[in-house]
């Protein structure tokens with residue numbers, strides 16, 4: 160893990176309530192009983208218990224694409240095109256020949272989706288989590304949607320701290336960025352809140368401290384994978400390295416996620 164081609168787990172976060180900006184448009188374009196999913200791509204399925212929000216790039220364009228009858232996804236066009244090749248939209252007879260043939264319902268910048276409430280599989284925050292803005296999201300990677308796990312991802316933790324500091328600036332409610340952070344994984348070096356510990360130790364003050372964040376990310380990943388033990392969930396007490404694949408598989412089996420290659 161860590162180098163070479165990666166299999167992402169693409170999670171299905173079902174919309175419960177739309178942002179005021181998009182509520183009318185969605186009402187016009189999507190059946191009332193349809194399911195719409197935000198689809199973040201993750202390399203750490205074992206941390207999904209700790210999701211507290213889901214990030215989009217505020218300036219990135221996202222499409223709402225029709226997956227099948229009464230089922231839609233929100234991802235970048237680039238990701239939808241990848242999904243088409245991975246068999247998610249059409250049978251071979253109706254395969255889109257160009258990106259323009261993808262079943263796009265509408266497009267909007269990430270900023271328009273901010274505030275939308277979604278249900279995140281496995282998350283302890285069963286009341287739902289909010290779509291929030293993150294400048295560091297790359298349009299050229301994964302699905303352009305990133306689920307936030309501040310206990311174990313330094314990027315996610317630094318972003319949430321920044322959002323909570325300046326909620327008016329970001330156009331969000333402060334409490335959306337301040338959901339409780341539960342310990343998920345115990346490690347010998349960083350305790351049970353690896354990302355907050357590393358962010359403090361490396362004196363990271365903002366998501367713009369990219370050099371320090373890259374270092375924290377590497378340390379968190381290695382320590383979590385090779386030395387971490389689950390302290391929650393179905394595989395509590397077992398090493399992360401042996402449960403990662405099992406949790407990923409169980410998310411696939413339940414239909415809450417699917418494999419996604421970039």
Ligand code: A2H
Pocket residue numbers: 165200201202203206295296297298299300301302303304305306307308311312313315376380
């Ligand atoms: B990971 P790699 Cl707990 N832009 O998921 C920016 N970041 C993106 C992205 C995009 N378009 N698509 C995915 N990612 C993030 C969990 C997690 C992740 C934890 C700890 C570390 C971590 C919760 N966020 O990633 O560049 C996603 O965040 C650090 C390796 O393809 C995804 O996994 O290697 C990871 O980056 C994919 O990174």
